[in-house]
Amino acid sequence: MISVVVPTYNEEQNIERCLRSLADQTVPRKNYEIIVVDGNSKDRTRDLAEPLADQVFIQTSKRVGGARNDGAMAASGDIIATTDADCIIPRDWVERIERNFSAHDIVQLYGTVYPIEDGLRNRLSLLGANAFSRLGYYTRTIYFTLGCNTAFDREAFIRAGMYRCIDAGDDLEIAQRMRKLGKVHLDPGLKVGFSMRRYQQFGTIRSLWEWFYIVRSGGEAGDATYTKREYR
Template sequence: MISVVVPTYNEEQNIERCLASLADQTVPRDTYEIIVVDGDSKDRTRELAEPLADQVFIQTSKRVGGARNDGAMAAKGDIVATTDADCILPRDWVERIGRNFAERDIVQLYGTVYPIEDSFRNRLSLLGANTFSRLGYHTRTIYFTLGCNTAFDREVFVRAGMYRCIDAGDDLEIAQRMRKLGKVYLDPRLKVGFSMRRYQQFGTLKSLWEWFYIVLRGGEAGGATYSQREYK
């Protein structure tokens, strides 16, 4: 079984669309589970998620990484996949994850992204991110994994210590530990629709600059306002 973990916080505008795409997969619904881990939302996120998910509960750990960890600990599957509440998953996403782990000796899998809000600027921004991801993978220097489109061998993920509960860069950092325990594999055909809403709201350059700033600080935001939102 594959367990899909979706962290949420005040996502009533997006969660149904995300979970509907997860419910409409090319593999039977009983071969995977959907776990929504909520940061104590003040809106209807949990109410809307309940009919579409197998588990919905409030996280006990901190930050988005902590929500993913809580989901992994509640998971029944040998493979734990993670995505975001404002993403759209292609119909073959779960199937492709399962096939990669069945056919390859890997401990972590990740893919690429495309913008849900289609525009030249957004396509260019994510082209840069996907190019950086491919270069890092093929040069074996840095694995630019994204929490919205990655999957783990659950046993190895737990043994590695899971995500760090930091402000940003947790999805980048975990791959550096996973690669010490096995192969981390990039499947460029494993694609996810990625929302550019925060980049549009706060500016792409500012968002990227602050993300890099936080990562260089070891994941602590300091005075940066990268996410521009509360999260438990």
């Protein structure tokens, strides 16, 4: 079984769309479970998620990485897949994850993203991100594994120490530990629809600068924050 973990915080505008796309997969629903781990939302996120998920609960660990860790510990599957509440999941996503883990001896799998919102700037931004992801993978220098589109062998994930509970860069850092336990594999055809709302509301340059600054600071920076943003 595959366990899909979705961290949430004040996502009543997006959570149903995400979970409905997860429920409409090419594999039988009994082959995977959906776990929503909520950061104590102040809106109707949990109420909306309840009918569509197998488990919905409030996280006990810190940050987005901690929510994913809590979900992994509650999971029944031997593969842990993660995505975000503002993403749209293509119908073959779970099937491709199953196929990759069956065909390859891997401990982690990741894919690419495409923008949900229209616009040339959005497409170019993610085209650059996907190109960087491929370059890092094929040169074996850095694995740009986004938490919105990745999957782990559960046993190896726990053995590696799971995600660090930091403000930014946790999804990039985990791959450096996973690669010590086995192969980290990129499937460019494993895609998810990625929301550009952060970049549209706060600006692309500012958002990227905050991310790089926090990552360079070791994942925490007192004068900048990346998680639990309020969106219009």
